[in-house]
Amino acid sequence: MKYMNILIALSLFLFSNTGFAEEHTVGQKNKAFSVKQIKIKKGDVIHFENQDPFFHNVYSLSDSTTFDLGSFPKGESKSVTFNTPGTIPVECAIHPNMYMEVIVE
Amino acid sequence: MNTKQFKLFTMSSVLVLALLGISQIAGADDEIQMIFKAGDLSLQKWLLADKPPVPKHNYPSHERIELGKKLFFDPRISRDGNMSCATCHSPMFGWGDGLPLGVGYKGKILGRASPVVTNTAYNSIQMWDGRKRDLEDQATGPMEASVEMNTDMHAITKLFSNSGYKKLFDKAYPGEKVGPATAAKAIASFEWTILSNDSPFDNWVRGDETAMTKQQINGFKLFVDSDKGNCSVCHSAPNFTDNGFHNVGLKAYGEKNPDMGRYVQKPIRVLKGAFKTPTLRDITLSAPYFHNGEASTLMQVMDHYNKGGVTKKDLSPNIKEIKLDKQESEDIVAFMQALTTPPVPFDLPILPLD
Numbered sequence: 421m422k423y424m425n426i427l428i429a430l431s432l433f434l435f436s437n438t439g440f441a442e443e444h445t446v447g448q449k450n451k452a453f454s455v456k457q458i459k460i461k462k463g464d465v466i467h468f469e470n471q472d473p474f475f476h477n478v479y480s481l482s483d484s485t486t487f488d489l490g491s492f493p494k495g496e497s498k499s500v501t502f503n504t505p506g507t508i509p510v511e512c513a514i515h516p517n518m519y520m521e522v523i524v525e
Numbered sequence: 526m527n528t529k530q531f532k533l534f535t536m537s538s539v540l541v542l543a544l545l546g547i548s549q550i551a552g553a554d555d556e557i558q559m560i561f562k563a564g565d566l567s568l569q570k571w572l573l574a575d576k577p578p579v580p581k582h583n584y585p586s587h588e589r590i591e592l593g594k595k596l597f598f599d600p601r602i603s604r605d606g607n608m609s610c611a612t613c614h615s616p617m618f619g620w621g622d623g624l625p626l627g628v629g630y631k632g633k634i635l636g637r638a639s640p641v642v643t644n645t646a647y648n649s650i651q652m653w654d655g656r657k658r659d660l661e662d663q664a665t666g667p668m669e670a671s672v673e674m675n676t677d678m679h680a681i682t683k684l685f686s687n688s689g690y691k692k693l694f695d696k697a698y699p700g701e702k703v704g705p706a707t708a709a710k711a712i713a714s715f716e717w718t719i720l721s722n723d724s725p726f727d728n729w730v731r732g733d734e735t736a737m738t739k740q741q742i743n744g745f746k747l748f749v750d751s752d753k754g755n756c757s758v759c760h761s762a763p764n765f766t767d768n769g770f771h772n773v774g775l776k777a778y779g780e781k782n783p784d785m786g787r788y789v790q791k792p793i794r795v796l797k798g799a800f801k802t803p804t805l806r807d808i809t810l811s812a813p814y815f816h817n818g819e820a821s822t823l824m825q826v827m828d829h830y831n832k833g834g835v836t837k838k839d840l841s842p843n844i845k846e847i848k849l850d851k852q853e854s855e856d857i858v859a860f861m862q863a864l865t866t867p868p869v870p871f872d873l874p875i876l877p878l879d
Contacts, residue, residue, distance in 0.1 A: 451767065473553065473554075473751060473758075474554070474751075474758045474843050475842040477793065477795045481791070481792075481793075488793050490794065491795045491842045493842070513770070513787075513793040513795050513796050514769050514770060514771065514799075514841075514843070515768070515769040516649075516650055516655060516768070517649055517650075517768055
């Protein structure tokens with residue numbers, strides 16, 4: 421019985437999402453991000469996927485999370501792990517009308 | 526319609542269009558197939574709205590536009606009393622100055638060309654490096670810059686208190702404090718009226734088959750084709766700008782201590798030497814071209830892009846060697862000539878003296 425309890429606890433840990441980072445995808449299409457705002461948990465990953473037939477960039481110069489993913493063409497994606505809670509503005513440097521916010525809880 | 530039927534329909538459509546002599550190309554700026562027939566629905570995205578968006582906090586009333594027009598042409602705004610906004614943004618030069626580089630206070634040659642005012646009210650970001658968000662914000666820039674108008678703010682507030690200007694300010698901005706900030710708002714209202722949205726190209730898009738020549742239509746096809754001109758990747762619909770920033774590989778960027786452009790505002794690698802995409806509307810009125818006037822003619826601009834730029838360092842990833850032949854380049858130039866709205870007579874304002 422003791423081993424059974426351990427097995428159940430281990431299964432719950434392995435098959436639950438608790439403690440695991442989630443992955444999200446944000447598209448870049450028609451010179452806009454697919455969402456204007458996204459709420460995620462600390463440690464989650466966002467894949468930014470370029471769906472336009474030209475290059476885009478993704479960057480943030482926020483105090484808590486600074487990154488520059490460079491430029492990448494259609495079909496490619498680049499990822500960022502958000503480890504600090506807060507509201508992170510994210511933009512495309514090439515096309516500054518492309519703006520969104522990542523709310524990290 | 527199932528997949529097989531859809532494919533059959535698509536193939537039939539292409540065949541019919543081919544038989545009619547009408548080609549379709551996916552634009553460089555998006556993947557929507559364009560059909561190159563006057564008035565076609567697929568072309569309508571290239572039409573600008575009749576009027577630009579109305580600024581939230583500065584409705585361009587008749588009184589504000591009229592006041593702004595006087596201020597725009599009034600040289601007394603500059604410290605030496607010899608330079609108005611129109612000195613660098615003249616209707617005689619397509620609202621530019623016809624010079625490779627702007628000329629500022631005491632004749633100082635500036636680092637960049639005077640950008641044209643035409644259609645800037647449609648844009649979401651201003652200046653070659655995007656450091657100003659809107660026209661209200663931008664209008665104070667040259668006044669404040671010591672190398673440009675170098676305005677004595679105390680002196681112009683005194684100028685605005687003369688009875689003529691005072692009446693105009695009171696009508697345009699009742700209850701608001703008269704000064705540089707109010708003047709900037711009025712100037713922005715006037716600039717809101719400087720538009721180009723009725724060119725032969727616009728008429729062709731609206732349905733006038735005779736508005737553009739065959740060569741110009743072919744130039745438009747090449748312009749939007751990502752495998753040919755690839756121009757619309759940056760000069761996109763409807764104002765022929767993506768409001769974006771690109772290093773287009775100018776010769777000057779290869780020189781010592783080049784102008785870093787947008788990178789100074791936003792230190793992101795892809796912005797090194799990048800400048801805002803200018804509109805191409807009325808482009809025939811505002812040579813020379815590029816942010817430093819490096820090209821004298823539109824054919825020189827085409828030569829530049831045929832080579833994929835001169836300086837390859839930090840080149841925008843959206844720029845590539847397009848390698849068009851002479852005829853194709855001439856066709857695109859012919860198309861760009863169709864982007865000029867026929868100029869109409871312009872009345873200069875009488876300025877308030879006292």
